Structure formats: C-alpha cells, structure tokens
Amino acid sequence: MQKLPEAVEKILQDKSLGYIQRFVLHQSWLGKTYSEMAEESSYGSDYLKEIGSQLWQDLSKMLGQRITKKNLHLVFEKDQQGTTYTQELVEEPSLKMVPNIISASKIDFPSGPIPLNSPFYIFRPPLERLTFNEIMHPGCLLQIKAPSKMGKSSLLNRIIAHAKQQGYHTVYLDFQEADETLFTSLDKFLRWFCINTSRQLKLFPSLDDFWDTEMGCKVSCKIYFEAYLLQYLDNYPIVLALNQISRIFEHLNIAQDFLSMLRFWHEQAKQDPTWEKLRIIVVHTTEIYVPLKLNQSLFNVGLTISLPPFTLEQVRNLAEQYGIDWAAKYLIRLQTMIGGHPYLVNLAFYHLRQENITLEQLLDTAATPAGIFSQHLRGLLTLLQKEPQLMSAMQQVVAIDERVELDAITAYKLESMGLVQLEGNQARISCELYRLYFHQQLGKQIQIR
Numbered sequence: 352m353q354k355l356p357e358a359v360e361k362i363l364q365d366k367s368l369g370y371i372q373r374f375v376l377h378q379s380w381l382g383k384t385y386s387e388m389a390e391e392s393s394y395g396s397d398y399l400k401e402i403g404s405q406l407w408q409d410l411s412k413m414l415g416q417r418i419t420k421k422n423l424h425l426v427f428e429k430d431q432q433g434t435t436y437t438q439e440l441v442e443e444p445s446l447k448m449v450p451n452i453i454s455a456s457k458i459d460f461p462s463g464p465i466p467l468n469s470p471f472y473i474f475r476p477p478l479e480r481l482t483f484n485e486i487m488h489p490g491c492l493l494q495i496k497a498p499s500k501m502g503k504s505s506l507l508n509r510i511i512a513h514a515k516q517q518g519y520h521t522v523y524l525d526f527q528e529a530d531e532t533l534f535t536s537l538d539k540f541l542r543w544f545c546i547n548t549s550r551q552l553k554l555f556p557s558l559d560d561f562w563d564t565e566m567g568c569k570v571s572c573k574i575y576f577e578a579y580l581l582q583y584l585d586n587y588p589i590v591l592a593l594n595q596i597s598r599i600f601e602h603l604n605i606a607q608d609f610l611s612m613l614r615f616w617h618e619q620a621k622q623d624p625t626w627e628k629l630r631i632i633v634v635h636t637t638e639i640y641v642p643l644k645l646n647q648s649l650f651n652v653g654l655t656i657s658l659p660p661f662t663l664e665q666v667r668n669l670a671e672q673y674g675i676d677w678a679a680k681y682l683i684r685l686q687t688m689i690g691g692h693p694y695l696v697n698l699a700f701y702h703l704r705q706e707n708i709t710l711e712q713l714l715d716t717a718a719t720p721a722g723i724f725s726q727h728l729r730g731l732l733t734l735l736q737k738e739p740q741l742m743s744a745m746q747q748v749v750a751i752d753e754r755v756e757l758d759a760i761t762a763y764k765l766e767s768m769g770l771v772q773l774e775g776n777q778a779r780i781s782c783e784l785y786r787l788y789f790h791q792q793l794g795k796q797i798q799i800r
Contacts, residue, residue: 375406405683465502467512482495486630489628493653496635501658552580558571569612577625631653660690684710694727699723734768744762749780754777755779758776770789
C-alpha cells in the first residue's frame with residue numbers, strides 16, 4: 352500500500368474534519384476520480400465534487416499555497432514537515448450577525464409548514480417555477496413527493512397562494528383531518544370529499560340532487576363535479592390540492608377506486624373543456640405500493656416533483672437568514688452530519704442562533720439522547736420497531752459503507768421515512784446522523800433479542 356506523507360496522515364487523523372472530507376482527501380491521494388469515489392461510498396459524485404472543491408480551497412488557505420486534486424502529490428511530497436492547520440480547523444465558528452436579521456427572541460421554533468411571509472423559506476430552483484407553471488396548464492395533474500418534514504406542505508401552500516394570485520379557485524383537503532369512520536365505505540368517503548370541496552368553493556353542498564345509488568358513488572361524484580361544481584363557478588380554474596393522500600392507503604379498497612377516479616378525471620380533461628378547469632395537486636410521502644392495474648394507477652401520469660435535500664448553497668442561504676455567517680468549512684461539517692434535511696437544518700440553526708449550543712457540542716451530541724435531534728430520531732426508531740422487516744433492512748444499510756440491495760417494497764418504505772436514498776433498489780443511508788444513531792440503536796435491539 353502506498354505510504355502517505357506525514358502531513359496527509361495528520362489531516363486524515365484530525366477529527367475536526369468530517370468523515371466525508373477525510374474520505375475525499377484520502378481517495379484523491381490514491382488517484383480515484385469522484386465517480387469512483389461515489390461507487391465506493393454512499394455519496395453521489397456531484398456531492399463529492401462539491402465537498403472536494405471546498406476542501407481544496409480550505410487547505411490552500413491553511414497551507415499558504417494552492418492545493419488542487421491534481422497537485423496533491425506535488426505539494427505534499429515536497430513538504431514533509433507538517434503544518435499548523437489543526438488549530439485553525441478546530442476553532443469554533445462565531446455567530447457573525449448579518450444586518451437586518453430578526454432578533455433571536457422573535458424566531459419561532461421550527462414546527463409545521465413555513466408561513467408564506469417567512470424569510471426562512473428557502474427556494475429550491477427550479478421546483479417552484481416548475482410547479483407554478485404546471486398549474487397553469489388545463490387539466491394538469493401535479494404530484495409532489497418527499498419524505499416527512501422535507502417541505503412538501505410549505506411548497507404546496509406557495510403553489511396555492513400563486514393560484515389565488517391568478518384568480519383561480521382553490522380547495523385544500525388534508526386527509527389527516529378525516530375521521531377513521533369515513534373510510535368504512537367508498538360512498539361515505541366520496542360524500543365527505545364532495546361536501547368539503549363544495550364548502551371551500553363557497554357553494555351549498557347539494558349531493559342529493561346529483562347522487563344516484565344505482566349509478567354508483569364514483570359516477571355520482573363525477574356527475575357532482577361535472578354538472579355542479581365545474582358548471583356553477585365562473586370560467587376560472589379550480590385547483591384541488593390533496594395533502595397527505597398516503598392516509599387512504601391504509602384502506603386498500605378506497606385507495607384503488609379513488610386513485611383510478613382521479614386518473615380518469617385527468618384523462619377527461621384532454622377531451623372535455625369542462626374538465627380542463629380542474630387542476631389536481633397530490634402530495635404524498637413516496638410511491639405507494641398498491642396492487643393496481645397500470646390503467647388504474649395515479650403514479651404514472653402527470654408531472655411528479657421530488658423534493659431533494661438542501662444543497663450546500665441553500666444551507667448557506669438559510670444560515671444567513673438566521674444571522675449566521677460562517678466559513679464554508681463549518682457549513683460542510685454540518686451538511687455532512689445532517690445531509691441537508693430541511694427540518695434538521697432549521698432545527699440546528701434555531702438552537703445555534705439562540706446560543707444555547709455550539710457547533711462542536713451539536714455535532715458531538717447529534718446522535719445521542721442529549722442531542723437536539725433526539726426527538727426526531729426516536730420517532731423514526733419507533734416506526735422501525737413496528738415493522739421487523741424494516742428493522743432488519745436498516746441494520747443491513749448501516750452495517751457497511753456501501754449501497755445495499757433491498758426488495759422494492761422495503762426500499763421504498765425506508766425512503767418514505769427519509770432514512771435512505773435510492774438508486775433503483777439499492778439503498779444508501781441519507782446522512783451521517785442516521786448512520787451513527789441507528790448503528791448504535793439497532794445493535795442494542797439485536798442484543799435485547
């Protein structure tokens with residue numbers, strides 16, 4: 352094995368550098384490309400390039416000479432005397448206040464959708480532009496999917512606000528609000544669906560005039576929309592936003608009929624001007640495995656938008672809104688730990704802005720019961736404990752630093768929880784926080800059994 356220079360060894364042993372930075376440096380010294388690094392790790396090549404680019408800049412400043420991926424050997428093989436970079440790396444970042452930033456006492460604890468007027472909403476181009484444009488198309492079907500707390504509802508609220516600015520009628524239904532008794536029959540569920548839609552459109556519910564038991568509740572629901580809701584309003588479109596639609600998948604019979612009905616309505620818009628006025632937005636955690644025929648499924652039509660984690664630049668933008676002005680190396684360390692998860696990033700900056708924890712303390716305790724993410728982590732662990740198959744799969748994922756082949760249903764369930772990122776059915780852990788926490792917790796579960 353090729354011997355590393357003393358200076359490189361010191362950098363690799365320095366715990367103030369994140370695992371991913373040390374990995375990039377070591378693999379670069381061995382002559383690996385970013386694509387080859389990606390194949391050997393759980394990270395994408397673009398992300399590794401971003402980490403590497405900032406790493407070379409930081410090392411250049413610390414060592415007083417230009418460091419690049421290509422000149423590593425030239426620089427370090429000539430200089431075997433070590434450097435004084437360590438103190439600079441472990442120095443705790445200060446919170447430099449950005450002008451015109453909200454005072455810490457007026458910053459709300461991160462919880463629920465981000466208000467429309469909040470400076471803490473971070474745009475993720477081109478997602479907002481794509482979704483705003485899509486609802487302008489007659490009869491569109493827009494799907495937004497992402498794990499929990501990735502910003503689906505915050506984006507949905509902005510799409511609705513944009514629709515209102517265009518003069519559109521809007522309806523917002525959250526299936527978490529529906530009583531469990533409504534799912535005992537399709538007829539009862541569709542009546543609830545129609546009544547709530549009517550009231551939000553400020554129309555008197557008039558189901559008895561259109562509901563025909565002999566025709567069936569799906570046809571009755573279609574006639575109610577077609578002959579009443581879409582006819583009695585003016586010519587402006589109706590945006591029907593359906594949040595947390597995953598709730599209905601606990602009730603297979605209703606899910607099958609409801610999804611196929613929405614698909615049929617979307618297809619009707621291609622040939623019927625009346626249905627062109629209806630634009631549907633569906634929000635869910637991920638693809639849901641329901642045994643539907645291809646022509647019944649809702650998930651292979653329309654435009655689907657997946658919400659990604661924040662990029663490093665987006666994390667920087669959010670930091671500035673919190674009044675935190677850090678050098679890139681500190682942002683990279685935080686990004687490495689929590690992977691750009693919007694809720695976790697907001698939670699971190701909230702506590703840092705309140706000055707009740709330092710970055711070093713946050714990172715050291717991140718995966719422990721004393722850390723600020725403990726409640727979030729316990730919630731995920733509880734969900735895993737309910738399904739032994741998921742527990743077993745997660746144990747495989749955290750056991751090694753490579754992609755793991757999982758069966759399709761298990762892989763997508765873990766993705767819906769935000770625990771893994773998928774390439775086909777191959778799963779890799781979403782962030783270092785999850786790797787550390789679940790490696791420890793799932794090890795305990797094995798010992799208990």
